[in-house]
Structure formats: C-alpha cells, structure tokens
Amino acid sequence: xxxxxxxxxxxxxxxxxxxxxxxxxxxxxxxxxxxxxxxxxxxxxxxxxxxxxxxxxxxxxxxxxxxxxxxxxxxxxxxxxxxxxxxxxxxxxxxxxxxxxxxxxxxxxxxxxxxxxxxxxxxxxxxx
Amino acid sequence: xxxxxxxxxxxxxxxxxxxxxxxxxxxxxxxxxxxxxxxxxxxxxxxxxxxxxxxxxxxxxxxxxxxxxxxxxxxxxxxxxxxxxxxxxxxxxxxxxxxxxxxxxxxxxxxxxxxxxxxxxxxxxxxx
DNA sequence: TGTCCGTATTATAAGTAATAATACAGTTGA
DNA sequence: TCAACTGTATTATTACTTATAATACGGACA
Numbered sequence: 169x170x171x172x173x174x175x176x177x178x179x180x181x182x183x184x185x186x187x188x189x190x191x192x193x194x195x196x197x198x199x200x201x202x203x204x205x206x207x208x209x210x211x212x213x214x215x216x217x218x219x220x221x222x223x224x225x226x227x228x229x230x231x232x233x234x235x236x237x238x239x240x241x242x243x244x245x246x247x248x249x250x251x252x253x254x255x256x257x258x259x260x261x262x263x264x265x266x267x268x269x270x271x272x273x274x275x276x277x278x279x280x281x282x283x284x285x286x287x288x289x290x291x292x293x294x295x296x
Numbered sequence: 297x298x299x300x301x302x303x304x305x306x307x308x309x310x311x312x313x314x315x316x317x318x319x320x321x322x323x324x325x326x327x328x329x330x331x332x333x334x335x336x337x338x339x340x341x342x343x344x345x346x347x348x349x350x351x352x353x354x355x356x357x358x359x360x361x362x363x364x365x366x367x368x369x370x371x372x373x374x375x376x377x378x379x380x381x382x383x384x385x386x387x388x389x390x391x392x393x394x395x396x397x398x399x400x401x402x403x404x405x406x407x408x409x410x411x412x413x414x415x416x417x418x419x420x421x422x423x424x
Numbered sequence: 425t426g427t428c429c430g431t432a433t434t435a436t437a438a439g440t441a442a443t444a445a446t447a448c449a450g451t452t453g454a
Numbered sequence: 455t456c457a458a459c460t461g462t463a464t465t466a467t468t469a470c471t472t473a474t475a476a477t478a479c480g481g482a483c484a
Contacts, residue, residue, distance in 0.1 A: 178471080179441060190392075193399040205460060217445045238460040251400050258397050262320075262407070265390050266414045271321040271372075272383050276415045277426040279390070280408055286394045287404045308473060332431060349431080366429045366481040400462045 170202060172213055180215055182203040184223035193244055195293045203233065206241075230254070256268055300341055302313075308343055312351035312352070320360050320371055323421045329375040331361060407415060 170187040172180060203209075206224060210217040219290045224241055227233045231249035235241045266279065298315040321326045331337075334352060338345040352369055355361045359378055365371045369379060392406065 178371050181441080189396070195393050198317075206461085206462090217405065218441060218444085220442090222460090235461060236404050236451095237462080238452080240460060245318050246400075253398050255397065255402055258393050258400070258402075259410070260395050261416065262390070262397070263410065265386050265393070266411050268317070269383065269390070270387050270415050270418050272386070274383055274386075276411060279411050282387070282391065283394050283404060283411075287398050290398050309472080334431090335429080346475085347473060349470090352430090363430060364482095365431080366483085370430060 169212070170207070172215070180219050180224070184209075184213075184220065185227055188223070188227055189232055197243045199243050201243045202240045204242065209284040297337070297340070302347075308347050309351040309354070312341075312348065313355055316355055317352070317360055325371045327371050329371045331366045331371065337416070 170191070172187075174180075188197075188203065189290050197203060204212065206217050210220045211236045213220075224233065224235065228235055228241075230246055231251075231254070233241050233288060239275045269279065270276070297321070300311050300315075302308075304311065316325075316331065325331060332340065334345050334348045336347045341348075352361065352363065356363055356369075359372055359382070361369050362372045395408065398404070
C-alpha cells in the first residue's frame with residue numbers, strides 16, 4: 169500500500185496519516201472502500217499496532233475514514249466530512265506558501281498552471 | 297513585534313520561527329535590518345532565552361537571518377539564501393494542499409484569484 | 425572597562441512518540 | 455457454536471523532544 173521512512177523526523181503515525189490521505193484524495197481509495205486493519209497494516213509495515221491505531225483515530229476525527237466495530241475501517245464519503253473548517257485551514261496554509269514562493273521569486277504563472285494541472289487531472293477521475 | 301500562543305500545541309520555537317518568517321517575507325523587516333537580540337526578545341515574550349536561540353539558529357540555517365558575534369541578528373538578503381531546495385519543498389507542499397482543496401470542491405478560480413491577490417500585493421512593496 | 429551581543433554547555437522537568445503486552449466485545453464464516 | 459478476525463482500551467516502559475534554568479566564554483563598542 170505504501171512505505172514509511174524511518175529516517176524521517178516526522179512521527180510514524182503522521183506519515184501514515186499523510187499517505188492514507190493522499191490515497192483518499194487522489195481517489196485511489198474510493199468511498200466506503202475498506203482499508204487494511206490495524207493489525208494487518210502494522211504487520212505489513214513492521215511497526216506497532218498502537219501506532220496504526222493512533223493514525224486511524226486521527227483520520228477518523230478529521231473525517232477521512234470511519235470505523236465499524238469488528239468489521240474494519242473504511243473511506244468516508246465526502247458528505248460526512250466537516251469540510252468548512254478544514255478548507256479554511258488549507259486556505260491559510262496555501263496563502264503562507266504562496267507568500268513565501270513569491271518572496272523567492274517563483275513566477276506567478278508557474279503556480280497558476282500547477283493549480284490548473286491538478287484540477288484538470290481531477291476531471292479525469294470524477295467518482296465522488 | 298509579535299505575540300505567542302501558549303495554548304497552541306506547536307512548540308514555542310516553531311511559533312517564533314513562523315512569525316519571524318512572516319515579517320521577513322512580507323517585507324516588514326528589510327534586508328540587513330537588525331532583529332531583537334536573543335535576550336531582549338526572551339524578555340519581551342517572557343520565555344527562556346534558549347528557546348529564542350534555538351529559533352534563531354534554525355532561521356539562520358534556513359537562510360532567513362544571519363548573526364554577527366557581539367552585534368546581533370540581521371535579516372538575510374535574498375542572494376544569501378539557498379533558494380532552490382526551499383522552492384522545491386514549497387512547490388510540493390502547495391501541490392498537496394491544492395489536491396486536498398480540489399477534493400473538497402474548492403473552486404479553481406478561487407485559488408487562482410488568491411494567488412493573484414498575493415502577487416499583486418507584492419508589487420506594492422518592491423524593495424528587495 | 426562595563427555592558428551588551430552571540431554562543432556553548434550542562435542539568436532538570438514535563439510532554440510526546442513508539443513499543444509491548446493484554447484484555448474485552450462485536451462480526452462472521454466454517 | 456466457536457475460532458478467527460475486527461476495533462477499542464488500558465497500563466507500563468523507553469527514548470526523544472521541548473522548555474526552563476543557571477552559567478560561562480569571547481567579541482564589539484562607547
């Protein structure tokens with residue numbers, strides 16, 4: 169499914185969260201699709217189950233997955249997410265990054281075409 | 297100069313780094329301008345000098361400031377910065393954020409006009 | 425020469441991250 | 455029915471990070 173970087177300074181559970189988010193956002197994992205169980209993923213990545221549990225719990229709090237007792241964890245459909253606050257958060261982050269990029273003389277056109285490319289790719293995978 | 301949020305989970309030295317970066321990026325602090333000394337800022341913010349020192353040291357490593365023994369810390373001119381790797385880093389972050397925003401159905405036009413606004417504001421303060 | 429600067433070191437306390445070992449309860453299929 | 459799988463919870467331990475504290479050294483400069 170993905171690999172972790174043990175040399176990375178970022179906590180393992182954060183890395184797991186990130187990778188899982190990427191798979192959900194990029195629609196590799198579809199809504200209501202089952203993701204690996206806590207124990208299963210722990211074994212695959214050869215890390216402790218509690219670390220997976222922590223990552224999954226936070227992903228659930230953030231609305232990316234939901235868990236069903238004795239069945240597993242599943243990708244949350246978009247409607248279930250608390251979209252508003254997360255979007256506000258992301259906009260702020262975006263503004264910071266763009267401010268720094270402009271400070272570093274990154275051309276404005278470059279950023280715009282990056283955005284257009286990402287949105288265009290999205291067009292190809294409309295299943296949500 | 298700025299204030300810290302002690303309730304915030306983010307480490308104090310990270311908060312200091314962020315705020316200082318913002319001031320540099322927004323050109324409130326100009327190249328070669330002196331910033332508060334380690335002890336002075338520590339007193340202002342009523343935190344430990346070592347915490348400021350850590351923040352300043354990292355800012356120096358990232359090329360935002362330079363320090364001169366017995367004189368103080370100063371805003372680094374852009375030329376001194378290792379621009380390339382930092383820009384690559386920022387582009388990657390930007391892509392992640394835009395991907396998530398598009399997943400959350402943020403309109404593409406919204407993002408583009410945000411970028412345009414930031415670059416336009418930059419035009420007003422051309423002193424670098 | 426006293427005062428302010430950056431820098432360095434060592435110690436301590438509190439919080440976080442990761443592992444480990446268990447335990448409980450619900451689901452499911454053989 | 456029950457074994458095997460799920461999520462969930464708890465407690466303990468270790469290592470690392472964060473923040474504070476108390477000093478100390480050496481350069482700059484009025």
